[in-house]
Amino acid sequence: MSTDSRIITASVLPPPRSVTGIGGWIRVxxxxxxxxxxxxxxxxxxxxVALWYGLKWVFFDADWRVIGTLGGRIIIGQYNVEAACPGRDCFWRPQAGLLLVMVLLGMAWSVSGGGLTKRIAVLFAGALVACAFLPYGLDKMGLDVRLLFAANVPALALGWAIARHTRLGTVSWIAVLAFCTFILILVLLRGIxxxxxxxxxSVLYWGGLMLNLLLAVVGIGLSLPIGITLALGRSSRLKVVNLLCVTFIETFRGVPLITLLFMSQVLVPLAFPENFPQNSLVRAAIIIxxxxxxxxAENIRGGLQSLHPGQGEAARALGLPVWQTTLFISLPQAIRNVIPAIVGQFISLFKDTSLVYIIxxxxxxxxxxxxxxxxxEYLASAKEVFVFLAAVFWVFTFTMSHVSRRVEQHLGVGKR
Amino acid sequence: MDTILRTLTYQGIPIWRNVFVIRWALQIVSGLLVVLLVSWFFINVGNAIEDRDIPYGFSFLSREYQTPIGQHFLAYESSDTFLYAFFVALTNTLIVSVVGVILATILGIVVGVCRMSSNWIASKLALVYIEFFRNVPLLVHLFFWFYVVLELPPVREGYGIAQKVYINNGGLSFPWPSPNGTGPAGVWLLVVALAIVAGFVTHRRLAIRETTTGATSYSLVLGVAVTLGISGFAWLLLSVGLIGSEGEPPFGLSYPEPHGTFGRISGGLTLSGGLIALLVGLVTYTAAFIAEIVRGGVQSVARGQTEASRSVGLSAMNTLRHITFPQALRVIVPSIISQYLNLTKNSSLAGAIGYSDLTNVAKTMTQTAPAVSIFIMIMVAYLAMSLVYSVIGNLYNRHIRFTGG
Known part of the structure; x- marks a missing residue:
């Protein structure tokens, strides 16, 4: 009893002055x-030195007008040129697609109840609305384009309201709607x-950031299931399946993507009958x-190998068949363990979409x-263009890695 | 009753539920499907080749390539054969790969160590570097550096350092050793190779002595000294003409010299603007990944290891050198090897900025030679490079693995 009271009465001393405050922080x-x-x-x-010259360049030396001259070409490429779209009135289609994405983002915001999704939604809506008020390219950008840009905020609010007041506000509905939206956007862009x-x-005229994002979405959506299948095949004991998967994985990993893309352009048309419908966009998407x-597949295989064999044995002992053990026991844990690697692969896929220049x-x-x-005449402004592009790519990839860290925290990786 | 009857008339597992049958059926079906698909492709390619008179086979290899290659490190003329041109392009890729790997490793380790530093400024600067360079496509980096190099002044107004090094939009020129006659140079290189082996053996024996007896043996210093000593001695002998003939050093320095109306630079070694942009882009990009690998590896070593080492009296430097780093290396090496492979494969973006690497030359070749054959050749070349890096990596990994001794 006496020991307890002594502990309680002893006062807690503050940290020494040498490690507190700004001075302390600097000292430590x-x-x-x-x-x-x-x-x-x-x-x-x-x-x-870097800050001085960097900021001086950004604010005084750099000539950012070139970005305004490039204008919409950064976003949609040649989609709206005369050859692609007679009358040049097709610009609204990519923008309508963007509005649909914003509606979905609004729904996701409502379902997740704020947090990171909210910040991402606000960031992207804000950036798009800012596009509507850009002083550059006044002659190029009509009022209609500006209004479509500004409509992104109402679209976000609409999505938020839909999710709040109807039954569509669940994760599964959003997933279904996202898939439908993607198909709808493709139809919208391609036309009927x-x-x-x-x-x-023609898909030959699709370009700009729109093309990068489309290829990335297709790649991200399909490469995970295909990768899981290949990883399971590679860790399978069936010799033929194993051999096929290993050959596929090692061939594709051994050769640069750019070589594969280029050769897909030269060889793949030969590998199909002449009247087989195909175009370079689809080929690029498939190769990527x-x-x-x-x-x-290699990332997921790493995840599968990191599992304790006891997990599978326990599942089998409970009487789960192999496919259920794989689907409900091994894969969820394996994927959770390698989320950083998977997102890293998504990021490098997004960066790799810039390689389609070769075709x-x-x-x-x-x-x-x-x-x-x-x-x-813009040769001297080339640096500005690529610094701007670097910033654009960086915003997307940084968002992706930020989301991955959040998901990891949410799933308690390394804590269980 | 029903159960008893079924038990009495048990006929074994029905065939569609027999695991053995299912497995083999699955394998045969999947194998057949793939074989059918692949053969369908090949039949189509065959048909296309016949219908459209597309050339095929490898007979083109002995034909003259008749296309110039921008920068090349081996002697090359337009009248050389396709095979030789392919080989020249392969050397171009290999040189970028090897130089890039060395520079990226150094920069990556420096940035990685800075990232782990307790110094706030160093750590945050490294973080900004890593986050920026990793998250931007390599192509954007390359174009940026390419246009930076293009903005340098033309050759005549370019910068020169002490009349020895020249920097301009044609590239970077600097002095480079050139052999004085093939005989002495060859002899000396052979001696140097032997000296490296001798130095390695010395290092190895002294290192073993140090671990078994505990006597300080300076294995690294003495090994390097043996190598340098033998090479230097051979250089001296060759220079004074004891074993060589003319009595001049096996290698002289060739200096770059601008001349002619356009100020073309001859002599020395000139790295073209494309190559410099490629190297700078590849190195800074890959270094960001290597830095993260180094950090991950060092952080994977249990904290207790460092604490134990400090408490038995090793200094911070010695702890890093003898305790932390050797253990981290086991985690680092496999990932770093895959980064080396990535760098090699990423060097195929060189075509975008006008450096004639393997892919770029192969792409040009497909205009006058069968694409199928060229594709097979590039694939074999890249897979061989991957294999070499993997083998080296695995050998090194075996050398440093935990043996418990």
Whole structure:
């Protein structure tokens, strides 16, 4: 009893003054040893110089007008040129597709109840609305385009309201709707022959960020299931299945994507009968998906190998058949263990969509490069263009890795 | 009654539920499907080749390529054969790969160590570097550097450092050793190879002595000293003409010299602008990944290891060198090897910025040669490179693995 009271009466001392406050923080983090003082000096110098020249370049030296001149071509490429769309009135179709995506994002916001989804929704809606008020390219961007940009906020609110007040506000409904929306967007972009306002636009003219995102969505959606199948095949004891999967994975992992893409353009048309319907966009999507699946399979195999064999044995002992053991016991744990690797693969897939330049598709990077090549007066502004593109890609990929970290926290990776 | 009857008339497992039968049926069906699909492709390709008179086979290899290759490190003329041109392109890729791997490893380790530093500025700078470079497509990096190099002044107005190194939009020129006659140079290179082996053996024996007896043996210093000593001695002998003939050093330095109306630079070694952009882009991009691997590897070593090592009196530096790093290496090596492979494969983006790597040359070749054969050749070449890196990595991994001794 007396020991207890002594503990209670002893006062808790504050941390020593040398480690608190700004001075303390600096002492602990920057100048705690002679070596660190040296490091701080060197890196501080680098930081100051980099910031000085970087900011000076961004705000004074760089000529950002080139971005305005590129304008909508960054987003939709050549989709709205005369050759693709006679009358040049097709710009509303990609933008309508964007509005549909915003509705879905609004629904997701409502279902998740704020947090990260809300921040992403607000960020993207804000960026799109900001596009409506851009001073650059005034002559290029009509009022209709600006209104369609601004409509993204009402679309977000509409999605939010739908999810809040109807029965569609569940995760499974959103998944179903997302799939339908994707098909709808493809139809919208491709057009239907004979229908007014929906003139068919050849996929050869699809381009810009739209193309990167479409290829990435297809690749992400398909490479995970294919990768899981391949991983299961590779860890299977059936010799023929195993051999087939290993051959596929190692071939696709051994050769650069760019070589595969280029050869798909030269060889794949030969491998099908002459009247077989195919086009370069579909071929690119298939090759990117298969390439990514091979890497995905290796990631998932790593996850499967990290499982304790006891898990499978316990499931079998409970009487679950093999397919249920795989589907409900092994895979969920395996995938949870390798979420960072999977998202890393998604990110590199998104970055790799820029390689379609090799088959002559004008994605956002190639579009910009072709523009600079075709307009030598902008040659001096090439750096600005690629810094801008880097920032655009960075926003998307950083969002992806941020979401992955959140999902990991949510699933308690490394805690169970 | 019913159950008894069924038990009495038990005929074994029905065939459609027999695991053995199911497994084999599954394998045969899937195998057949793939074989059918592949043969359908081949039949179609065969038909297409016949219908459209597409050339095939490998007879083109001995024909003249008749297309210039931008930068090449082996001597090359347009009149050389396809096979030789392919080989020249392969060397171009290999050089980028090897130089890129070395530079990316150094930069990656530096950034990774900075990331783990307790120094706030160093750690955050490394974080910004990693997050930025990893998350932007390599192609954007390459184009950025390419246009940066293009903005350099033309050759005549370019920068020169002490009349030895020249930087301009044609690339970077610097002095490079050139052999004085093939005989002495060859002899000296052979001696150097032997010296490296001798140095390695010395290092190995001294290292074993140090681990068994505990006597400080300076294995690394002495090994390097043996290599340098033998090479230097051979250089001296060759220079004074004791074993060589002319009595001049086996290698001289060739300096770049601008001349002519356009200020073309000859002599020395000139790295074209495309190659520089490619190397800078590849190295800075891959280093970001390597830095993360290094950090992950070091952090995977249990904290108790460091604490134990510090408490038995090893300094922070020695702890990193003898305790943390050797254990981290086992985690690091497999991932880093896959980054080396990625760098090699990513070098195929060189075509976009005008460097003649394997893929770029092969792409040009398909205009005058059968695409199928060329595709097979590139695939074999890249798979062989992957294999070499994997074998080296696995050998090293076996060397450093935990043996418990």
């Amino acid at each position: 983090n920057l100048v705690n040893t002679w070596f660190n003082i040296g490091l701080t000096t060197v890196f501080g110098f680098i930081l100051v 022959p004979g229908v007014p306002y929906l003139k068919p636009v 998906t298969l390439f990514s699946s091979a890497y995905m 002559g598709m004008l994605d956002v990077v190639e579009m910009s490069r072709a523009f600079i090549q075709g307009n030598p």
